[in-house]
Amino acid sequence: MSAAAEFPSYSSSSPDELPANEVRRAFSEVVGRAQHGGHVTYITHHGRRVAAVVPADAAEYLEQLEDRALAAMAEEALAEGGEPIPWEQVRSEMSL
Numbered sequence: 001m002s003a004a005a006e007f008p009s010y011s012s013s014s015p016d017e018l019p020a021n022e023v024r025r026a027f028s029e030v031v032g033r034a035q036h037g038g039h040v041t042y043i044t045h046h047g048r049r050v051a052a053v054v055p056a057d058a059a060e061y062l063e064q065l066e067d068r069a070l071a072a073m074a075e076e077a078l079a080e081g082g083e084p085i086p087w088e089q090v091r092s093e094m095s096l
Contacts, residue, residue: 015040017049 018026020043033039034055043051090096 015042015052017042017044019043020045020050 016030016039018030018041023030023043030041030053033041034053038055040055040058041053042049043053
């Protein structure tokens with residue numbers, strides 16, 4: 001996707017929900033619907049959505065949004081100025 005990519009389009013039908021214990025049986029169909037029809041399928045566990053199979057372009061778009069948000073946050077932090085924190089100190093304090 002280009003940097004100026006638009007939000008991907010999806011199937012107009014509402015997303016499906018599939019219990020986790022049925023995913024293996026229907027996996028090829030679920031992937032095919034995402035790949036060829038832009039369809040979203042939520043995987044549920046005890047009735048709660050825990051994961052989703054989405055078209056790859058949707059996941060890539062979300063990654064781009066996250067990257068842009070993080071870049072904006074970094075720009076704001078740099079604009080505020082202040083004393084930089086050495087990497088060794090961050091690593092030590094965060095047990096990295």
